[in-house]
Amino acid sequence: MSPDHTRRGRLRAISSAAGGLLALGALREALKRHRTPPPPPPEGSEDVSEREVPANRRAETVVALLLVLAAFCGFGFTAAYVAAWHHNWLLGLTIGTCLALLAVAFVIAGKLVVPQEIAAEDRGLLLKEEEAEEVADIVEEGGEGISRRKLLTGAAGLAGAGLLTAAATPLASLGPNLDGIHSTPWRRGVRLVDDEGVPYRAEDIEAGTFYTALPEHADPDAFGAGLIVVRLAARYLDLPAARRSWAPEGILAYSKICPHAGCAISLYRYPTYQATSVGPAFTCPCHYSTFLPGEGGRVVFGPAGRALPQLPLMIDGEGHVRAAGEFREDIGPSWWSVHRGDS
């Protein structure tokens, strides 16, 4: 391409860009021109600032009733949370109705109970005594259209209390269930079963894959129930001295709950050929905390602050895998009252 050509090309680009900008500017101007000024107030219409709203007892009653109903729904949310927490629709219905009733009550109160006034004030000195008094008068007048002030205040207070209680109730869900952390269903002699309740035999546990185990005859939904079970070749076993007997035949069991944020550990890597890849490890899918099963669950990567809790195992005479004791430390996410065991 000759220099002349390039120059012409550039010129064309610049002119088209300028054209685009001009078009944008024209569009903006057109938009501005289309905006018509607000129409002048029609003659003879009522000036809103002069409007008098007389005390409307019926509206006040309705507002109070709505507020009381809203309070009822707010407390209903708390009741539903305590008594029937697994019915999500009930929770949604109560809190939704509470908010809707509050909104209707405020709309009616704003339209029919509180006098409406539009006042424009010229900007001036603020510290003029007579003006301050005027403002105080205006504020006082605002409340004069209400005859049953106490009723409304009481109803509003009740509704507020109901809403606040409803809003604070779910806080109970944030706290950990301490019983589940400090005691799990695992005791000495409890058999490890799969998700269909079939006990695991030691010969079923193969190296190179992983199994999820649950306690026999116990609630599978209990917080500490889930275990991740693997078998490791002897070369990967480097357990602390006190845990040498915890892994019969190289079978190891760890809590499935990550000690960082409580996710279920579901990633397992096991090398096909050790010399050219990484060794066996568990990884949590949430934040990639990585634990070495052969070294007592030691953390080698990620935000977890402590080792994965290990469950001692034994193999009974029939070849079934059983727990050889309880967890020696708390399972689950770490927080200030977690007992870390002797590891």
Add this chain to the structure above:
Amino acid sequence: MRRLAGRWLHRRARTPAGVRLAAAILCAGFAVTLLSAQATQGAAGPAGTERVLANKQAIAPAPGEMTAPIPSSPALIAQGQRLYANGCSSCHGLALQGRRRVAPALIGVGAGPVDFYLSTGRMPLSNPRDAPLRSPAKYSRTQIDALVSYVSSFGGPPAPDADPSKGDLALGLHLFTLNCAGCHQMVARGGLTVGAVVPSLLEADSRQVAEAVRMGPYVMPHFNSKQIDQHGLDSLARYVLWTHHPDNAGGWGIYNLGPIPEGMAAWFLLALSLVLFARLIGERTT
């Protein structure tokens, strides 16, 4: 004779003591090196035939389970032997015995791993330390068959296979969620685990899915027929094939990565454009 020997022993040395000491140390060093080299070779067995075992072997298909047919003929095996000697033997050994700290033995691995690693282009590796990643296959289908039949002639199970048409899509989704999605992501787009890249399964065919499940390539765990039976395998294959063209509800797919990128698109693109639009139409004119 004894006198001669005695005289030779008691003769005065012509070489200086320092040189003699150095020579003695050199000789001793040679001897120690030779002995220790022999010792290590003795520990490793006769040179060239020691088998370098892999940690996990592919799981043989159970009786009645589907297997992929391997074409086998003397000509094919001979072709496979030539290809093997050229492309594989520098790491896996001429007798398939493997090489210590470089590559495992291939004796008895069977057809599945060979077909999997070759058809997904993970082998041959230019550097045995590299992670085997999916790439275009280096061999043609016939060449892969030749290598499979050559390695299988040393023993080992046939390759597992899956028939997606017999599978159940819902069961496949269920099994994938339980066993695979942790690493491979819900719609099989892959991801990361610590220490390895998790491949996307967009290019996997049903046979490769079956082989990977049964052998656990690289650092993936493997799953036997007690964990995932043949019907489960068929269903998994059907689900993985479905993820190649998932049902889109419309709009921008964002690689089907799930709600987090979708939410980010909503917040950072849509919300931003709404704010700009509001700014444009809400401009004061007076």
